[in-house]
Amino acid sequence: MRALKEEDDDHFGLRYLGFSATGFLTMDTAKQAVPEFAQRVLGRMVEMVSVY
Numbered sequence: 001m002r003a004l005k006e007e008d009d010d011h012f013g014l015r016y017l018g019f020s021a022t023g024f025l026t027m028d029t030a031k032q033a034v035p036e037f038a039q040r041v042l043g044r045m046v047e048m049v050s051v052y
Helices: 027-032 034-049
Strands: 002-005 012-016 019-024
Touching: 002 027, 012 027, 012 034, 019 027, 019 034, 027 034
Parallel strands: none
Antiparallel strands: 002 012, 012 019
């Protein structure tokens, strides 16, 4: 997981396993979003490999 400053503006974003979330106003708000973002990424990956 990486939290970083967006290049094009003053916002912050998260990157994890090829997925991204952007538009956080501060680094602290980006960090607070880490657990939910990680859960969503991993949930999406499960959906991508699951066969029903």
